[in-house]
Amino acid sequence: MNTADPPGWLSRLRAQQGALAAPARTAADPVNLPMIRRWCAAMGERNPAYLDASSPAARANNGIVAPPAMLEVWTMRGFTPDGSGGVANNLLGIDQMDAAGFTAVVATNLVQEYPRHLRPGDLLTQAVTFAGVSDQKNTALGAGHFLDYHYEFTDQRGGLVGRMRFRILKYRPARGGGATAAAPSKPPHPRPAITPDSAFFWEGLNTRRLLIRQCAKCLHLHHPPGPMCPACHSCEWSALQASGRGTIHSFVIIHQPQLPGFSYPLPVALVDLEEGVRVVSNLLGIGADRVRIGMPVEVEFSEVEPGYVLYAFRERGGT
Amino acid sequence: MTPVNFEQVRAGDALPALSILVSASVIVAGATASGDFEVVHHDVKGAQARGTPDIFMNILTSNGYVQRYVNDWAGPASQIRSVEIRLGVPTFSGDTLRFEGLVKARNEAERALDIAVTGTNSIGQHVAATVCVAWP
Numbered sequence: 336m337n338t339a340d341p342p343g344w345l346s347r348l349r350a351q352q353g354a355l356a357a358p359a360r361t362a363a364d365p366v367n368l369p370m371i372r373r374w375c376a377a378m379g380e381r382n383p384a385y386l387d388a389s390s391p392a393a394r395a396n397n398g399i400v401a402p403p404a405m406l407e408v409w410t411m412r413g414f415t416p417d418g419s420g421g422v423a424n425n426l427l428g429i430d431q432m433d434a435a436g437f438t439a440v441v442a443t444n445l446v447q448e449y450p451r452h453l454r455p456g457d458l459l460t461q462a463v464t465f466a467g468v469s470d471q472k473n474t475a476l477g478a479g480h481f482l483d484y485h486y487e488f489t490d491q492r493g494g495l496v497g498r499m500r501f502r503i504l505k506y507r508p509a510r511g512g513g514a515t516a517a518a519p520s521k522p523p524h525p526r527p528a529i530t531p532d533s534a535f536f537w538e539g540l541n542t543r544r545l546l547i548r549q550c551a552k553c554l555h556l557h558h559p560p561g562p563m564c565p566a567c568h569s570c571e572w573s574a575l576q577a578s579g580r581g582t583i584h585s586f587v588i589i590h591q592p593q594l595p596g597f598s599y600p601l602p603v604a605l606v607d608l609e610e611g612v613r614v615v616s617n618l619l620g621i622g623a624d625r626v627r628i629g630m631p632v633e634v635e636f637s638e639v640e641p642g643y644v645l646y647a648f649r650e651r652g653g654t
Numbered sequence: 655m656t657p658v659n660f661e662q663v664r665a666g667d668a669l670p671a672l673s674i675l676v677s678a679s680v681i682v683a684g685a686t687a688s689g690d691f692e693v694v695h696h697d698v699k700g701a702q703a704r705g706t707p708d709i710f711m712n713i714l715t716s717n718g719y720v721q722r723y724v725n726d727w728a729g730p731a732s733q734i735r736s737v738e739i740r741l742g743v744p745t746f747s748g749d750t751l752r753f754e755g756l757v758k759a760r761n762e763a764e765r766a767l768d769i770a771v772t773g774t775n776s777i778g779q780h781v782a783a784t785v786c787v788a789w790p
Contacts, residue, residue, distance in 0.1 A: 370687070377687035378718040379674070382725045384733075392730030403734045404721045408714065411689030439705070442713045445739040452733070508705060528699040 341470070345480075348431050348468055356427040356465040356484050362409040366401050366457040374405055400452035406488060406497040409453075410461040427465045428482050432505035437479050438595055444502035451496055458491040466500070479506025524596040524639050532560050535574050540644045543636045546574040547612055558612040579634030580651065581608040588623045596639075602626045606648050617647040657729020660765050660789040669727045669755030669769065674719060676711060676775075678747040684715030698747075710744040711751075711780075720771050720783045723753045728767075728787050735766065735786045742779040749775045758784065765789045 341349070364370070375385055383390035385402050393399050412425075429440075453459070466483035481504055488497035529537050532548075536559075539546035547556050550564035551571035563570050586604040593599050600623040606616050618626060619635055632648035639645050674680070678698075685695035693700035695712045702708075721734055745751050751773050759768040766788035773781040 374687045374718065377680075377683040378715070378722045380718070380722040380725065382722075382730050384730045390730065395731070402718070402721065404714070404717045404737070405688075408688050413689055414691040441741070443741050445713060445717065445741070446737070447717070448736040449734065525703065526705060528702045530699075 342435070344431055344435055345468065348428055351427060351465055352467050354427065354465050356463040357425055359460055359462045360410050360412075361460040362458055363413065364409070366409060366453045366455050366459070368399065368455055370408065371399070371401050371405070371455075374402055374408065378402075378404075396452060398454060400454055401457075403447070403449040403452070405453070406447055406449065407461070407486070407499060409459045410488070426463065426482075426484060428468060429505070432480065432482070433595075436595070437505040437507050439477070439479075439506050439508050440503055441476065441506070442501065442503050443481065444500070446498075446500040448498045449496075450498075451494075453496060457496065459488050459496065460490075462487050462489075474504060474506060476504065477506040477508045479504050524643065524645075525594060526643070532562050536560060539574065539576075540636065540646055543644065545577040545579055545608075545614075545634050545646055547577050547608070547610060548572050549575040556610055556612045558614055575610065577608050577610050577612075577634070579608075581606040581614075581632055581634075581648070583607075583626065583628055583630045583632060583648075584613055585628060586618075586626050588626075604632075604648065606632055617645070619647045619649040621648075621650055657731060658727060659729075659731070660767070663757055663760065663767060665757050665760055667757040669723070669757075669771075672723050672726065672753045674751045674753070676745050676747065676749050676751050678709060681709050681711050681715070681745075681747055684718060685712045688712060688714035688718070690714055706744070706746075708746045708748070710746045713739075713741060716741065716745070716773065716781050717783075719751070719753065720773065720781060720785060723755065723771060724769055724785045724787055727755070728769075732787045732789050735788050737783055737785050739781060739783045741781055743775065743777040745773075745775050745780045746777075749777070751775050751780060 371385055380402060384392035384396060384400055387393055388399050464485045466485045469481040471478055471480055481502055484501045486499035487495060490496050527537060536546055547558050548560035549556050549572060550567060550569055551573055552569040553564060553567040555564055555566035556575060557565055584605040584607045586602055589601040589603060590599060602618050602623050604616055604618055605613055607613050631651040633651045634646050635649045636644050636646050682696045690712045694704055694706060695709055698709055717737065717739060753771060753773050755769050755771045757767055758770045766786055769785045769787060771783040771785055772779060
């Protein structure tokens with residue numbers, strides 16, 4: 336990437352350097368002993384200054400103080416069911432990097448300064464400033480940009496109690512351990528979570544076969560595969576190769592959220608195979624405007640990335 | 655461990671090494687205690703769906719262990735003033751993280767030490783830190 340000629344999105348992001356990276360956030364709870372104790376238990380921290388009000392260390396500090404490393408804990412957003420409750424979510428620049436294909440994130444540097452100890456009762460507010468974005472760098476993880484954020488933590492009286500500088504790398508994961516440092520033009524396809532019970536199914540796809548788990552005792556077919564036959568509870572099984580013919584039982588059209596690797600609007604179908612089981616699938620050559628319940632379909636395999644085969648269904652007898 | 659006092663310490667002194675067996679429980683306990691609910695720090699399948707082989711330690715826990723390591727040696731009369739952390743390879747569930755430390759510098763006026771700490775696992779260096787600890 337030529338620094339004299341950055342892409343438009345990068346220039347627009349750079350123009351926001353110095354702006355707040357997120358709205359200021361005040362902690363849900365003041366600094367408190369239960370969270371301090373839970374932290375110390377998790378880290379194996381036994382410093383009596385954090386744990387024992389009667390210890391000489393705590394008395395020298397006029398009471399228990401919080402472990403300094405907890406600085407950013409107090410204003411964390413906490414659990415959200417969508418899994419977005421991490422340290423780098425919702426900061427200015429993240430969405431822009433995702434849209435440019437730099438979808439993966441890793442923290443690289445952290446600096447914290449503690450002007451004073453925190454005590455139970457202190458109520459913290461954090462303000463995060465977007466401090467800049469680097470030119471594109473080729474790293475061991477893949478091509479990406481470093482993003483810098485500066486945090487200031489203040490107490491209930493507005494006094495500065497902590498400073499933090501945080502640097503993350505937003506990158507496009509390199510394939511094959513960084514062998515292709517030249518960035519792929521398409522974002523990577525998300526990979527399935529493969530379990531011992533489902534491994535045969537994914538291996539079947541690699542040889543262009545749609546395999547269904549069949550009970551060895553009662554011959555019941557079931558999908559998605561599990562360890563035990565839901566009909567007779569036997570754990571003996573074999574794999575049956577499906578004909579690949581079926582009909583669309585139902586479908587949805589996904590507009591949001593949009594993941595890299597797919598094009599939207601994205602029809603996703605439930606297909607009844609003629610063997611009698613139902614599978615979830617993408618469709619090929621059947622747009623959101625044309626998909627309908629009852630449509631006869633047949634399977635087709637495509638290698639979406641080298642060594643990674645997926646199945647989809649195409650209209651049977653159609654084009 | 656017997657706490658050290660500032661007067662005894664010389665630049666170049668080594669801290670005793672500490673090895674932590676990083677089970678999944680250690681990772682989840684650290685992520686939960688730090689309020690970090692990013693999927694990659696508690697959900698194996700969620701982590702795999704994002705392209706990593708397993709759950710791995712979050713940055714707040716790495717920082718927590720670095721400071722705990724220094725506190726174990728320096729003792730409760732000292733106070734940590736600042737930390738600078740450079741993160742390297744991830745620490746996955748089941749790995750062992752070995753901390754080592756070295757006194758880099760003494761600041762007589764501040765009664766403070768700069769301690770260089772490294773945390774290394776089976777893949778490589780997970781964390782390299784400089785911790786400033788003072789005896790007020």
